[in-house]
Amino acid sequence: MSVLELSGVTKRFAGVPALNDVRLNIRKGTVTGLIGPDGAGKTTLMRLIAGLLVPDSGAISVLGIDAIQDPLKVQQVIGYMPQRFGLYEDLTVQENLDLYADLQGLPDAERQARYAALTHLTGLAPFTQRLAGKLSGGMKQKLGLACVLVRPPQLLLLDEPTVGVDPVSRRELWAIIYRLVREENMTALLSTAYLDEAERCNEVILLHKGELLGQSLPAEFSQKMAGRSFQATLPGMNKRSLQSRLARSSGVIDSTIQRTGVRIVMEADVQPDPAALPAGIRIEPVEPRFEDSFISLLREIDGQPALPEVSLARAVPSGTDDEEVIIVDQVTKRFGSFSAVKDVSFKVKAGEVFGLLGANGAGKSTTFRMLCGLLPATDGHLRVAGLDLGHAPAKARARIGYMAQKFSLYGDLSVLENLRFFSSAYGLRGSDQRAQIDWALQEFELKPYANSTSQKLPLGYKQRLAMAAALMHRPQILFLDEPTSGVDPLARREFWQRIAALAEEGVTILVTTHFMEEAEYCDRLVIMAKGDILAEGTPDELRARVQSDQLPDPTMEDAFVYLIEEHETGRRSDAVPAKS
Known part of the structure; x- marks a missing residue:
């Protein structure tokens, strides 16, 4: 039985098609993933289905209701959770539930039973009197979902519900x-930026630039890539260097660091040529995955065979090899009686890519803000680039670049105006400022958008602009707070190529991320929970800690989940391993 049908749906904004002749059908009782890069039309499609937009042409049937002729009736039988779901942060969890029950017209007699079911389902039962603004990111997402579900919908629409958690x-x-x-x-349609999540769906719909590329089982997309996916290993060579080398090899359309080596995807009917690869490299075939198919399709459509070259030669090395340029020594940060960071210590060497991982509310961002000189530590000592942050925070800030989680851009300013503002704030003037702006526009391919306001940029270009702004003053150390949250896989690959180039030039990088595959790009990392450090080491060392008969080849996500749940429960996690 079909719960959703779209036939010939087209939607334009200012004459530009956001969706073009889209036709799809979703069956009852399924979880369907809506996949596509930034600007693919995913959110537009969700809003059309929810009756919040009207198509220029075509037909939309939701549970047998004409969504164009009767949008209010559609909205009474569906649940829709947009990317920025409207929680009221000054209200408690219970007050938010009450508000949405009022808005959805849930009878008083049904409320207590429904609240009990939802708070049990989402794990929010112990927190009903906590302010929504005091919840972690993951708990906020669960509360948003609970509010959508106060009146049980037949069709649930979720627009990137797991971004940032x-x-x-x-x-x-x-x-x-x-x-x-x-x-x-229920039937669920959800969009996601995490391609491993696509493999958890019953079916996936692939969009690109408003066009429907396909609708099928995830395995059917993967099977088309049979014989084209390989794992490359070269002992003694840095994995980022190997990945960068392989990305430029003939026939390679994708390369990502995975576990102890580099996963590569080849063009159709092309095999890796050992003679053209570094001596001693080992190449083994591996099973294809949905992400391989997704990247291959986009490369083919856009005519982009591989990642572009990057050259960030204006960077300044942060120190000599083995010099400790970031020192966190028994640091504690308290807000009133609450300790966000508890007696934390770690050191980062010059030129390292150092990862700071943790669950929502672990204290990562607080640690970041202290290291950037934006928050004073309650106890302990912080040194960055040879300077004590307790005595010279302003001088230290001049040597670091900071790319915030929400991209601290000025939305009403153009790309060029943002670059002028940030370069001026960092003390650049005259010809030096003009040269840096010209470099940023050229290197980050922002020239076509120079006069566009930053709020109207696609998310991937906002990311480029934010990174360019953080590099305007040639910082020795770069702090990146969840820099790839919400951006599509192509933008993430390009971003990490730039990070690798900076690291090659000797810039020290401290990064937080919720993408566990990105943790593999780090030289070393720490995992935090509730203000404490649970583990420190290389990605290989942390994965080895959780290796067992049940998890013979654990992923970084397996290691992360195991360590967090072990900390919370004091016993070994039985979580299902993530798909590789």
Whole structure:
């Protein structure tokens, strides 16, 4: 039975098609993933289905209701959670639930039973009197989902519900979604930037530039890539260097660091040529995955065979080899009686890519802000670029670049105006300022958008602009707070190529991320939970810590989930391994 049908749906904004002749059908009782890069039309499609937009042409049927002729009736039977769901942060969890029950007209007699079911399902039962603004990112997402579900919908629309939440919360959200589908007979359509999540869906819909590229089982997309995916290993060579070398090899359309080596995807009917690769390299075939198919399709459509070359030669090395340029020594940060960071210590060497991982609310961003001189530590000592942040925070800030989680751009200013503002704030003037701006526009391919306001940029270009702004003054150390949250896989690959280039030039990089595959790009990392450091080491060392008969080849996500749950429960996690 079909719950959603689109036939010939087209939607334009200012004459530019956001969706073009889209035709699809979603079956009852399924979880369908909506996949596509930035600007693909995913959010536009969601809003059309929800009756919040009207198409220029075509037909939309939702549970047998004409969404164009009767949008209010559609909105009464569906649940829609947009990317920026409207929680009221000054209200408690219970007050938010009450408000949405009022808005959805849930009878008083049904409320207590529904609240009990939802708070149990989402794990929010102990927190009903906590202000929504005091919840972690994962808990906010769960509260948003609970508010959407106050009146049980037949069709649930979720626009990137797992963006910005940690792997533990992501797994919990997926368990909730499948339980709803199974126990409440719902149908779910969700968009996601995490391609491993596509493999958890019953079916996936692939969009690109408003065009429907396909609708099928994830495995059917993967099977088309049979014989084209390989794992390359070269002992003694840095994995980032190997990945960069392979990305430029003939016939390679994708290369990503995976576990102890580099995963490569080849063009159709092309095999890796050992003679053209570094001596001693080992190449083994591996099973294809959905992400391989996704990247291959986009490369083919856009005519982009591989990642572009990057040259960030204006960077300044942060120090000599083995010099410790970031020192965190027994640092504590308290807000009133609450300790966000507790007696934390770690050191970062010059030229390292150092990862700071943790669940939502672990204290990562607080640690970041202290290291940037934006927050004073309550106790302990912080040194960055040879300077004590307790005595010379302003001088230290001149030597670092900071790319905030929400991209601290001025939305009403153009790309060029943002670059002028940030370069001026960093003390650049005259010909030096003009040269840096010209470099940024050229290197980050921002020239076509120079006069566009930053708020209207696609997310991937906002990311480029934010990174360019953070590099205007040639910092020795670069702080990146969840820099790839929400951007599509192509933008993430390009971003990490730039990070690798900076690291090659000797810039020290401290990064937080919720993408566990990105943690593999780090030389070393720490994992935090509730203000404490749980583990420190290389990605290989942390994965080895959780290796067992049940997890013979763990991923970084497996390691992360195991360590977090071990910390919370004091016992070994039985979480299902992430798909590789």
